[in-house]
Structure formats: C-alpha cells, structure tokens
Amino acid sequence: MTFPTKEFPNDLEIARRSKLRPLPEVAGTMGIGPHLLEPYGDAVAKVKLEAIEELSDRPRAKYVVVSAITPTPLGEGKTTTTVGLGQAFSHLGKTATVAVRQPAMGPTFGIKGGAAGGGYSQVVPMEMLNLHLTGDTHAVTSAHNLLSAMIDNHVHQNDDFFHVDRHSITWRRVLDVNDRALRNIIVGLGPRTDGIPRETGFDITAASEVMAILALSTSLRDLRERLGRIVIGNTVDGEPITAEDLKAAGAMAVMLKEAIKPNLMQTLENTPVLVHAGPFGNIATGNSSIVADRIGIRGGDYLITEAGFGADMGAERFFNIKCRYSGLKADAAVLVATVRALKAHSGRFEVVAGRPLPPELLEENPDDVFAGADNLRKQIENIRLHGVSPVVAINAFPTDHDSEHAAIREIAEETGARVAVANHFSEGGAGATDLAEAVAEASEEPTEFGFLYPEEASLREKIETIATKVYGADGVAYDMKASQQLDSYEKNGFGNLPVCMAKTHLSISSDPTLLGAPKGWTLPVREVRASVGAGFIYPLCGEMRTMPGLSATPAATRIDIDENGEIVGLS
C-alpha cells in the first residue's frame, strides 16, 4: 500500500529509517524471557512453544480480530490497520500484541510488492517479512512435496499393502512462486524407472493443506496427528488413504519442527508482532496461527489478530474454525472500511487491480458512500451473528473528504456500531488512538461469543447456515458431484468437521460482480473437497485459483540489489 503523493516517502524508505528495539526487550514487554527466544539474525526470533505453558498464569488479553467490508481488488489496508491499531494502544498507556500471517513470497515477485502494512504502520524489517523470513513456508513446501513423492513412489513400487486408485489422488505439489505453467502438468513421463504417468499440478504453498495444518495446530503433538490424518485419495476399494497409511507423517512433522514456532518481529513503533503461517484466504482459513495467538493472548492488554478478506470470509472462519480449535473467544471485531470501497459498492465505478482508481471516484461525494452502505451494514451484522461487538475503522486516505467520513460514521452508528477515523498510515499509532479507544470500549462489553453452527450439524446444514445467514443467499444448489462428495464425506466420518467456504472475496455472494449486499440469489456448490488433516471441509462455490500467474511485467523485473548490497524495488 503506497500513497499516491510525491512528498510521502515510500514504505521501504520509512521502514529503513525506523529504529529497531532489541528483540529480547520487545519480547520482555510480553512477559517472554530470553530463554524462550531463538534469534534469527537481529530482527526476528522464533518463540519456543514452552511459552504457552510458562505464560499461562499471566492475565488474558482482550482478543480483537481485524476484518473488513468486502474489499476492492486493491485491498483496503487491513494489515496496515491491524498494525496501526496495535501501535495506538501504547499511546493510551496500554500494551498490545499484533498477530499477522506470513505473506506468500510468490506474489511479492508477481504483482503485489510487499505485504507488511504500509506508511507509518508497518512490520519491520519489511524485506525479511516479504522474503524467506525464518523459512516456515519453505518447510511447508518440503513437507508437502515429500508426501507427494511418497505417493507417486508408492504407485511406482507397486506396494501390495494397499492399492492406490491413481485417479482418486487429490494431493498435488506446491511451490511458493507464481507459475501458471505448473497448474496442470503430467508427471512420470519417460522410461519405466521414471515413474508412472499421471495428471496433476502445483498449487502455491499458501494453498497447501500443510499450511492450514500449521495454522490450526495447537501444539507439536497436535501438528503430528493432523499431518497423519491428511487424506490424499482412496484405495481401489474406495477407502480413504492417509499420510499415516503412507508412513509419511512422522517425517513431515520432523520437517516442520521449527516452523511450528511463531516468529517475533516488531512494528515501526516497537509493538511486538507475531508472524506465523499464511494459509490461503479463499480455499483455506486465511488466518494466522493458533499457537501464535495462544502465546499472544498472554502478552499484554490486547491481542490484535488479522483475518483475511471481508468479514463474510476471514472473520467467519476465524469464529467458526480457528476459535473452535483454539478454544479462544473473541472480545471485539474491527471492520476496516474505506471511502473508496464503499463508493465502489455503489456499483457506479469500475475498480481494477493494477490500474489507477477512476478519477470520478476520488471526487467529494458522500452520496456514493451511502449508495454502497449495504455492504458495511451486512458485514456489521456478520460480526454480531457471533455475539461479538463490531467497531468500524475508517482507514483514512489523503483523497478522502470529511463529508465522506461523516457518511460512514452515520451508516455505522445507525446500526449501533462504534466507529472511528484512523490515520495510522500517515501518523502511525498516534493517528489511531480514537480507534483504539473504541476497541477498548467494545471489548469491555459483556458479550456472548457463539459459533454459528454446532459441529454435530450435517455438512449440508453447515453450508446452508453460512449461505443464508452470512451471505444472505436464498439457499444452496449442489451440483451432482458436490452432492456425492458430501455423502461420501459423511459416510467416512468427516461430517463433524467445520466448513470453510471457498468463495470469491470480491462479493458477499459467490458472484464477484455483485456488489453491496446481494439478495435474491442461490449459492452454487460445484464441488466439495476435504482438508481432513487441517480439520475442515471446503465447498467450492465457483472457480478458485490456487496457483497465481505472473503479469507481462512482473514485480521481479524491478527488484534488484544496488551497489551497496541494499534491496531496491520491493515496495
């Protein structure tokens, strides 16, 4: 996220000027002693999982999830707001910990540039966050692909312990790169010694079930067990085959032994940040890890955790999947709203990723904001469905007008939600103290956090509950294939798992072109897949890209090392 003004320094420049606080001191503010840290260079440390037990008698922080209205393809600054809010609490004499996902590296070299927040609300050093960090994503890639190799090896070696139905294999391979040519491939060509030919493909590592497992495991032991439960396909007799059956799960856990430890970094204002796991937001939970939050929940007065995409997506999964597995209860939810996104929801403008905003959208016009209000109202409702108090954060842009902020305030207050303008991008934490105060108030409200559905409900009941209550659909239409898959999952004993809807993030509906809060539509479920190890079933409501491509001029072409060995072009 970079401001469209010339005077404002870019993200990398701001980040480079910042003064890092020694990490043991940052950890100290969370009650984490140096014996629980494993430094990776000066600016990042892994936190040992023993911290969960050691910190358990410290007071529990208020647990705040940051979500958003339905974003434009440009994004609405959710990470920036998460960081800014974390920074703001220190201006109120309170302590806060921020928890975010590790960004995928592929898109950094594709279209996106960095993903560490922006302006004066960033996680630093941004180049570490945006590159390998401590190698967790690489460990996921390795563990995932070891299982892939063991599957094809099992087929190749003609193991007679059980016979894999080759056409049933759903386990693909992964790499953290934007590479469309790997989406659909044939492996095993060549002579007999080079394996058995078979159609398959690569996903980006963020889309790996192993990444989702890393995010949802509560301990190393739990990680090991979840890995064993991964289903890769079935036998010729139709029985599910697990990673445990292939004797791969132990080695996969060994590869992930370091990756299960969260990474401690800091914001530009030295607020502690736990960066851990980066599961995809469309086919997986899009939330950072449970172990990070289990540590952060004892780290101070507030734990601010980010959930991917709009409240219908990341926040719904946060409540119904992540909180279900972690046992943690949310105290408040922030909904990031922007003038530009609400105007876009009016349907009067076309916003396209990688292109400048239409100039008309930037003109002062509160009516356009009101015209897009339904989306904000519905997402506020989506928070309240779970018994949590919403706070609307108006993420201010220099092109905004006061009348437009007032419009958002009016919409939010009509629903009874708290609302605050936040200037953390240009001012850092000091610009978001109103927001922090509103969050503090909301989190003191007596709430009754609850799941949207019980785990005993059938998979169809779960899907229909989310579709009608969260998305506002009239109902659900299952394709034949999806229906058969649901029956098969129920039969195999996976019916008690929560569901993770794989749906576009650009609309509350399943149609990315429908803005606002669409009504009078039916949710199509084309296919249903299972991440049994991670612990969810994911219905596909439209086509989901699991391997991005590169543009005609990828960001990589602008990234380099200068004469002083410094990175250029990474923001």
Next chain:
Amino acid sequence: MTFPTKEFPNDLEIARRSKLRPLPEVAGTMGIGPHLLEPYGDAVAKVKLEAIEELSDRPRAKYVVVSAITPTPLGEGKTTTTVGLGQAFSHLGKTATVAVRQPAMGPTFGIKGGAAGGGYSQVVPMEMLNLHLTGDTHAVTSAHNLLSAMIDNHVHQNDDFFHVDRHSITWRRVLDVNDRALRNIIVGLGPRTDGIPRETGFDITAASEVMAILALSTSLRDLRERLGRIVIGNTVDGEPITAEDLKAAGAMAVMLKEAIKPNLMQTLENTPVLVHAGPFGNIATGNSSIVADRIGIRGGDYLITEAGFGADMGAERFFNIKCRYSGLKADAAVLVATVRALKAHSGRFEVVAGRPLPPELLEENPDDVFAGADNLRKQIENIRLHGVSPVVAINAFPTDHDSEHAAIREIAEETGARVAVANHFSEGGAGATDLAEAVAEASEEPTEFGFLYPEEASLREKIETIATKVYGADGVAYDMKASQQLDSYEKNGFGNLPVCMAKTHLSISSDPTLLGAPKGWTLPVREVRASVGAGFIYPLCGEMRTMPGLSATPAATRIDIDENGEIVGLS
C-alpha cells in the same frame, strides 16, 4: 556412517550427548567478532561477508583439501575424516577450521540418513545440518524457480522484445526432494490462461546452476553478475538468452542475499565448521563455497575443506575450477582410503548400496588390498599433477586388520606419499593426531601449485587433458551432438571457461564397473552443457541422474517425532 556393532552408540545419540560451545566463542577462536555473526537459534550463525575484509590482515591458514580414492557405493567416510582431522589439530596445540557442503535434504529422507560425519567426528547439531539449516538450499530453490516461471511467462505473454525458441530451453525447475515422477513432465496444460505446453522436468536443488553459482561466487556483487550470465536457451535466431535478458537476475540475487553468507557450526569437539552450499558432485563442482573458504583461510592454522567423491572428481574440480575462481592455493591434499574400498577395487567382491558388505570382504586378507592398489596409486598421482603434496588417510574400521593397514601404508609409501591410520570415528580428534601431523608436514613442503590447463586452451583441449592425464584414458570420442555443442559454445565466447566433467564417481573411467585404474579405454562425450553463470562447461560422459528417486521403503518412513518432541530415526 554407522558402526556395525551393538555397543557403539549411534550418531544421533553421540551428537545429543555433546556439549555445544557458545557460537560467539567458537567464532572468537577464528578471530570473528560477535558483530560479524547473525545467530540462527543457539547452534548456528551466519557469518557476514564483511568478515573477509576484516580478517584480511590475519595470517593465512594452510589450505588442505580432503579427497579420496574412488569410493564404493557405501562411501568411505570422507566427511567424517574431514571433521576428525579438523578436531585432531587442537590435540597438537594448533587451530583449524573445517569447511563442508550443506547436504541435500531429499536424500536424507530417501536412502541415506544423515550426512554430518559420524561417530565421534560429527558436525553438530546433526539434525540441523541434515534438515533446513538456515534455508540456503530453499533460497536456491526459490531463485531457480522464479527464473523458470519468468521463462514460461515470457513465452506465454508473447513478449515481442525477443522470441524464445521454446525447444531450446535448457533451464528446468528444482526441488530438494527425491521424486522420480518429476524427472520428465509436461507443463502448461489446460486452457489458454494456464500457459503453453512444453516438455521439461525437475532436478534436485543440489543440481541447480544457482547452487553452483552460490558455491563459486566470491562476493554478493559477483553472485549478482553470475546470475545475470545464466544462459537458459536461445532465441529463434540462435542467440543465447540470459537471466539478465529476462530481467530476472536482480530478483534472484535478492532472494539469495542471506544465503550467500556461510553458516558457522561446530564439531563434537567445538572445532569451528563453515557449512555452505551443496552443489552436486557429478554435474557440478561438488565443493563447498568460495566465500566460506575466503573466511576460513584467515581463521587459524589450518583450513580443512572437503571435495566430493574421489580425487579424479572433486579434487580435480577443486584445483581447476574452485581455486581458479577463488585465487586460493592448496598446500596439501588428504586422500581418504579404506581397507574395504581397496579390497573392492581388486574386483573380487560385489559391493551394493543399501546391502551389507559380502562377509568374505571382511576377512583378514592384505592380498586383496594389494590387488586394489592401482586406484590409490593413480589418485595419489592425480593430486601430484597439481603440484600438491598428498597424504593418505587410512580411515580405520573395526573390521580392519593391522596387516591390511600395513598393506595400504606400503602402497602409499612406495609412491613417496605420507600416510597415517586415523581412528577419529571411534576416538574423535585424539584418534587422528598422526594424520594431522602428516598433514602439517606435507603442508610445509615447498610446492608449486598449478592448474592442469590454462583458460585459453580450447574446450576440447581441456577435456582431453583431464581425460588422458587424470582419468588415464587413451583419448576422447565426441558424439556428433557434443561436437556441435562445443563448436557453438566456442563461437558464443564460452570457450575460456573451465570444464567440469560429468562422469560416474564409481570409477576413474566413465564406466562404473571398471575398478582400480582402468587402462586402454576412450572417454565418450555424449553431450556438452553450459553453466555459463556458474562459470563452467560440463561434458556428459554417460547418463547422469539429476533427480534421485525413493526406494521401496524410504528413510522417511522411519523418521518421526517422539513423545518428547525429539527426532527419531535420523541416523
């Protein structure tokens, strides 16, 4: 390497009992201050490249390369001897630094188990060395595959700046996993949006030219330039296309910015160990990095660096490629010899990887040792060809007999080479002091280190020099394809590069079944490839596997995490 006795603890047990010295102290013995270290946990630290400049006024260590006679498929304990020799010097009141390659992770989960030395001569913690370490190999994977994606993207986007001849593309993809099904694949299947179909494949990351570049670069700047020189194929007009042409080299360098820093670890006896880069021993140099040696050469009295496979392979490349680019001159060379390998060179036994040795081979029989002596004699000569003093290290096994050690001693001394029995596996450094003394003497001898060929020689002259002088071939026979490729490389200006012969490591000849020192044969060159970025041309003298497969029961099936979160099965 594990002893076949029940009483002797296994490698992982010995390693776990060892007491690590704080790394800043280990670094201190090399003259490396804490400001030059970037800790990665407690047991590994990266060394900043500024160390090269800062240490430059310290005295230059004696530079000792550890090579071997032609090994059996079981390996002859070269890494163990390298580590043991390094440890031994402290028993003589001298300081030494050890430099080794980072092992590939794929084979660790395949057939091989660990690769950190063995017994009481190990690099610790062995589980870090054998797994991700600090992620350098993963960074190589990422950088390599970014270029792959940018190539296919260029083809897909129909860039009209230059037209890639799709069939000329030699740049494949890489992963650090043993996965035969990836050897030959078709990418780009599916709809128009998913790229252009094309045959290609994956190699193991160790075989990546990027790994060879990491090993041969002398600085970050040099790394950046070498990456730019990578040739990935040619235009439809036959002009070479480089990574620079594709604007990929800058981003690749950014991905490798941390990986270019060597990793400091220690032996069981706290000898400093620089672990850095792991280029394949058959199609690449099989030597650890130049930057590690540039630091280690100022680290104490001796720098012990390992070269892969026998002296005809790793040592020849060490002298003619690595030393040519680094400017460092070797003072002595150790040739690891074992009773079992010399007996195997008699041709009287069959030694197969993964199977126990034939019992007859273990019986006392110095005649069998004498019968295999030609191999040792030729490898001693191969060291002397470069003006370096050889020292034969008899790596003792518990199944050896004194008469057999005496036989090796007799063979070596007849050639005028120094020789010592080394018991470092069972006794640590104290068991290798005779070897260390012999190495110390050899390295004091006035020598005239020299390359085997000048860079101005033609590629054919270089190939023929190595074939006749080092391998003992009568001459070289070029396939038509190889001949055309050589002409084309000379024409494109790559004729001044050194050559890296891609040949079996199981024979001095190109036929793995020919033992001893084969005579009366001609070296076939089937094909010639170019690693222009790394800086060598590699003629293929037989089929080279660049992607290993898994066995019917891979090591991964025995590796797991126990109830205490400890790794089991990794030795």
